[in-house]
Amino acid sequence: MQLNIRHDTRYHYATPVQYSIQQLRLTPETNSAQHVRHWSIDAPGKLDATRDAYGNVLHTLVLNRPHDQIVFAVSGEVETVPLRDGWLSDGPGRIPIEHYTCATPLTEADDPIRALAHAQRTLKTPSDLLALAESISGRVRYMPGITMVTSTAAQALALGNGVCQDHAHLMLACCRQLGVPARYVSGYIDPGDVPHAASHAWVDVWLDGGPQGAGWVTVDVTHAVFASERYCRLAVARDFQPASPVRGSRIGGRDETLDVSVFVDVNGTPRNGSDSGLGNGMAASVGMAQQ
Template sequence: MRLTVRHQTSYTYSKPITYAIQTLRLSPRPYEGLNVIAWRVRGAARHELPSFIDGYGNLVHCHTVNHTHDSAIVTVEGEVETRATDGIIRGAEETLPPLFFLRTTRLTAVDPAIEDMAQSLPGAGFERLLALMHGVHARLAYTAGSTQSNTTAAEALKLGAGVCQDQAHLFIAAARALKVPARYVGGYLWAGSGDENQASHAWAEAYLPEFGWIGFDPTNRTQPGEAYIRASIGLDYWSAAPVRGVRRGEGEEALSVKVKVKDWAAQQQQQQQQ
């Protein structure tokens, strides 16, 4: 499936600020399930941003605005060809061994409630992870705005609500409690034609020796397929964060994010009809 992405983030400040810097993990890298046709990340000056590959193998862009400004814009535009792989990640550049992804972090720390949840799952291997995916969906009702970016898996579980980030964290924490390596994935999701609710998304991957890394999307209770664009991985949200930024100045920030993921074929058709 050919997907096109246009992701624009506009920042406006109530008072001019003197400096802003961001680390962006918004670019997919190829694997069997995805081929990058074109991709670019641009900043306020509309030039391509400097980039590097991080320790996890993510393509990272660095955006700085080093002068007084009251607005800034970051634009991601790209086109990819995806292929369904039953959620299995093959052919990706794996920089760190699965064992590393058993490491706990503050956001994915296991508390007794998570331990309990993990230990009471039925089955083994893949079956058990499927059960976990459904369990997370059932225990954490998707509620926009219910949590913050620094909410831990344990806090979200207690609250019984969260967003895709929290659901991914809970999945990861419980998987690791079962000694299954697990990691966080950030990216984009094509939610079907006509759906206005297009957005950035987060899900999880777990490692089973017989399959390698496999994706699980607790939010949508499915294995990531050709509608998914995998843009970053990490131990948790902090290491895989699509955007981490700091600014200098007193102004309040207002943020507007527009994400459009489109099916390229449908787009072509539409254009021909017009």
């Protein structure tokens, strides 16, 4: 499937920002699930490229002149392939697989999460993962505007409402409670006719017994399906924070307005996944010292 993607991010500040630094994980890579034909990022300054600890492409933008807005325009074309039962043929990655069994502040298990995890009893097959995803999406209804990027898995479960980021964090918490390695994935989805944004988050779970032995199975918890050819992968990490596509800090600016628009053109059919909030987990900003 050919995905033509456009992702625009605009920060606007009430007063001029004196200094800001932005980290962008907005560059997909070719892997067993996708082939990147071309990709570009338009930013208001020089982007320094490197890789983070997880192997994601990381661009850093530093602006040390007064500015009242920052705009990023990302576009590209990615060819995706179907995956059998969600299996990726890529290896474990840079990080030891045991790293993904450790809880984080966003994925710490409380008693309700432990009960949810142990109700599943076992996570040994891709169908077990879909069953857990169905349980999670049944307990936490998709509802933007209830949770924030700082909300934990436990808070989302208690509220009974959340977005794809919350579903992913709950899946991670349950898998890790059962000793199964799992990682967070950020990226894009062809939204089809559903109202969910084209920016998305899901999980990879490490299982034994795959086509080539142990490997990652990629699951969209929100829709309780394998994340196959309708998905474009951007970054992976233990949770949202180190996989956030846009994350920054600043000095000055006072109040901030963030607008995010994502468009996915699937084989000539445009899909609109606009979102002016943070519910899709695509951007976050922190004020260093409001002046």
